[in-house]
Amino acid sequence: METENTPDQFDTADAAAAKATLDEMMKAYPPKTLRKRAKQALVNDPDKIPEVAANSRTIPGIITQRGCTYAGCRGVVIGPIYDILHITHGPIGCGFYSWLTRRNLVRPAEGETNYLQYAMSTDMMEEQIIFGGEKKLKAAIQEAYDIFKPKAISIYSTCPVGLIGDDVHAVAREMKEKLGINVFAFSCEGYKGVSQSAGHHIANNGVFKHMVGLDDTPVEAEFTINVLGEYNIGGDAWEIDTLLQKCGIKVVATLSGDISYDQVCRAHTVQLNTVMCHRSINYMAEMMEKKFGIPWFKVNFIGAESTAKSLRKIAKYFDSKKLTDRVEEVIAQEMAVLRPIKDAATARCKGKKVALFVGGSRAHHYQDLFSDIGMETIAAGYEFAHRDDYEGRHVLPTIKIDADSRNIEQLEVEADPVRYQPRKTPEQIAALEAGGFTFTDYNGMMSQMKKNTLVIDDISHHEIEKLIELGKPDIICSGIKDKFVIEKMGIPCKQLHSYDYGGPYAAFTGAANFYKEIDRMLHTKVWKFVVPPWMKDPKAPAAPEPLNAMPVTANDQITE
Ligand code: CFM
Numbered sequence: 001m002e003t004e005n006t007p008d009q010f011d012t013a014d015a016a017a018a019k020a021t022l023d024e025m026m027k028a029y030p031p032k033t034l035r036k037r038a039k040q041a042l043v044n045d046p047d048k049i050p051e052v053a054a055n056s057r058t059i060p061g062i063i064t065q066r067g068c069t070y071a072g073c074r075g076v077v078i079g080p081i082y083d084i085l086h087i088t089h090g091p092i093g094c095g096f097y098s099w100l101t102r103r104n105l106v107r108p109a110e111g112e113t114n115y116l117q118y119a120m121s122t123d124m125m126e127e128q129i130i131f132g133g134e135k136k137l138k139a140a141i142q143e144a145y146d147i148f149k150p151k152a153i154s155i156y157s158t159c160p161v162g163l164i165g166d167d168v169h170a171v172a173r174e175m176k177e178k179l180g181i182n183v184f185a186f187s188c189e190g191y192k193g194v195s196q197s198a199g200h201h202i203a204n205n206g207v208f209k210h211m212v213g214l215d216d217t218p219v220e221a222e223f224t225i226n227v228l229g230e231y232n233i234g235g236d237a238w239e240i241d242t243l244l245q246k247c248g249i250k251v252v253a254t255l256s257g258d259i260s261y262d263q264v265c266r267a268h269t270v271q272l273n274t275v276m277c278h279r280s281i282n283y284m285a286e287m288m289e290k291k292f293g294i295p296w297f298k299v300n301f302i303g304a305e306s307t308a309k310s311l312r313k314i315a316k317y318f319d320s321k322k323l324t325d326r327v328e329e330v331i332a333q334e335m336a337v338l339r340p341i342k343d344a345a346t347a348r349c350k351g352k353k354v355a356l357f358v359g360g361s362r363a364h365h366y367q368d369l370f371s372d373i374g375m376e377t378i379a380a381g382y383e384f385a386h387r388d389d390y391e392g393r394h395v396l397p398t399i400k401i402d403a404d405s406r407n408i409e410q411l412e413v414e415a416d417p418v419r420y421q422p423r424k425t426p427e428q429i430a431a432l433e434a435g436g437f438t439f440t441d442y443n444g445m446m447s448q449m450k451k452n453t454l455v456i457d458d459i460s461h462h463e464i465e466k467l468i469e470l471g472k473p474d475i476i477c478s479g480i481k482d483k484f485v486i487e488k489m490g491i492p493c494k495q496l497h498s499y500d501y502g503g504p505y506a507a508f509t510g511a512a513n514f515y516k517e518i519d520r521m522l523h524t525k526v527w528k529f530v531v532p533p534w535m536k537d538p539k540a541p542a543a544p545e546p547l548n549a550m551p552v553t554a555n556d557q558i559t560e
Contacts, residue, residue, distance in 0.1 A: 010378045010471030012452040018043045025466040033059050040457040049446045054457045055386045057194045063461040065383045065481050068190030072199025074156040080104040080231055080256040082114045085150045088121040089137050090158025095121030103498050104231045106258045133166045141175045151261050152182035162189035184210040194404050195384035201408045204283035214265035221250035223318050224270040228285055229277030232257025234503020240301045243507045247327050268292045271423050274299040278442045279360030279385045290413040293422040298442045303368030304338055304511045334508035345515035350374030352474040357459045358496045360385035364445035369514050379454035392444035469534050490530035492521040
C-alpha cells in the first residue's frame with residue numbers, strides 16, 4: 001500500500017466526515033457500550049473543547065491498551081530509582097512481567113549501586129494465599145537485606161495481597177525498625193484503580209512521605225531545577241540533562257529517570273520544579289509547592305520548537321541576563337545543527353498524517369515533533385489520562401470524583417513550619433504573570449489539536465482497526481499491544497513507550513533521531529508487500545500453510 005496521500009484519507013476540513021468516521025468505528029457496539037464510548041470518542045474543537053469522559057472503567061470485553069495500578073506504581077514512578085531494592089509481594093508473574101520491561105535506562109555514578117537488573121518477589125503460593133503472606137514477606141526483606149545491605153527497600157502489593165488483607169505497611173514499619181534502613185510499602189494492588197494512573201498517584205504519595213525532604217543539603221549551583229515526570233526512556237533524560245547543563249542549569253533530580261535514592265531525598269532543595277509528564281507526577285509538583293514553596297510549570301522537551309520554548313521559559317523564571325543570553329546561544333547552535341536534518345525530513349514527510357494513542361502524555365508531546373516536520377495529527381488519545389490532560393487544568397474543579405478515584409488517598413499537605421520558603425516573592429510572581437508567564441499550568445492536548453481532529457480516550461483494538469481502514473493515517477504511534485496488528489495492515493507503527501529499541505528522542509539531538517526514524521519508516525518499501533485485510537478477497541481460497549508454519553518471505557505474508 002502506498003503511503004502517498006489518497007483521496008479517501010481522513011481530512012480535517014470535513015466536519016461531517018469526522019463524525020461519520022467515529023460513528024462507523026463505534027457501530028459494532030451494543031447500545032450500552034456505544035453510549036459510554038460516545039462520551040470518550042469525540043470530534044475536537046479547540047475553541048469549544050468538548051468534555052471527555054476520561055479516567056473511567058474500561059468496559060469488560062473490550063481490548064484495551066491499559067495497564068494496572070501495580071504497573072503504574074512499581075513500574076513507572078518508583079521502579080527507576082536504581083539503588084532501592086524493589087520487592088514485589090505477590091505471585092511470581094507480577095514480578096516477572098515488571099522485570100526490565102520498560103526502557104528506563106540508568107548509568108549510576110561510580111561507586112553507586114544499581115539494583116535494576118534484579119526482579120525480587122516473594123513468590124506467593126497457595127499456602128500464603130490461604131494462611132497469609134506477611135511471614136514470607138518479612139523473610140524476603142531480611143534475605144534481601146542480608147545479601148545487598150541497601151539504603152532502602154520498597155514493597156509493592158499485588159492483587160491477591162489486597163484480597164487476603166496482608167498488612168504490608170505494618171511489616172515495613174517493623175522491618176524498618178529492625179534493620180535501621182528505610183523500608184516502606186505501597187498498597188498498589190492492580191485492581192485499585194481503573195488503570196496505571198491510580199498507581200502513579202499512590203507512588204507520588206509514597207515517594208513524598210518516605211523520601212522527599214530527608215536530606216536538606218542543598219546542591220551548590222546558581223540555577224537548580226528538578227525535571228519531574230521524565231523517566232529516561234531510551235536515554236531521553238540524558239539528552240535533557242546535557243542540554244540544560246550546556247545552558248548552565250543544574251538538574252538536581254529527574255523524577256524518576258536515572259535517579260538515586262539520595263537524589264530523591266534532596267529534591268526539595270531546588271529553586272524550580274519543571275513538569276514533563278503532567279499525568280504521572282502533577283501530584284508531586286503540587287505537594288512540593290505546598291510543603292516547601294517550590295513553584296512549578298509545565299515544560300516539553302519533545303520537539304525542537306517545544307524544547308526551545310521550554311528553555312526560554314526556564315531562563316525567564318530565573319530572570320538572569322547571563323542565563324537568558326546563554327540559552328539563546330545554545331538554541332541557535334542546536335538549531336543550526338538540526339536544520340538540515342529537519343529540512344530533509346520535512347521535504348519528504350510534509351503533509352503526511354499521523355494518529356497517536358499512547359499513555360498519558362506522549363500522545364500530546366509527540367504531536368510537536370511531527371509538526372516540526374510538517375506532519376499533521378488527525379487523531380489522538382491517551383490510554384489513561386484524566387480530563388485535565390485532555391481539556392486543560394482549568395477543568396479540575398469540575399471533575400467529579402467517582403468511587404474509583406475516591407479509593408486513592410489524597411494526602412493533606414501543609415507548609416513545613418521550618419523549610420517552607422517561597423522561591424519568589426509575591427511581587428516577583430506578579431511581575432512575571434503580568435508579562436504572560438504562567439505557573440501551575442497545563443492546557444491539555446485538545447487546545448493544541450486542530451478542529452475536526454478525532455480525540456479518542458482508551459481506544460480499543462477494534463476502533464484502531466476501523467480508524468486505519470477509514471482514515472488511512474500514514475503512520476500510527478502506539479505500543480507493543482497493537483503494533484503488529486497495525487503493521488499487518490500495511491501501516492507503519494512507531495512504539496512511543498519503548499521507542500522500538502530506538503531513541504533518545506528528547507531535546508534537539510533526540511529530535512534529529514526522531515525525524516530520521518519517521519522518514520525511514522514512512523518511506524521503506526516494505527509496506528507495499530502487505531495487503532490489508534479489507535482489500536483481500538474473502539472468497540479467495542485460503543493459502544496453504546507453509547510447512548514450518550512460519551512466513552519466511554514477504555510473499556508468504558501476502559498469502560497468509
Ligand atoms: Fe507519563 Fe511516561 Fe506517559 Fe506514563 Fe506509561 Fe511511559 Fe507512556 Mo508507557 S509516565 S504517562 S505510565 S510519559 S510507561 S514513560 S510511555 S504509558 S505516555
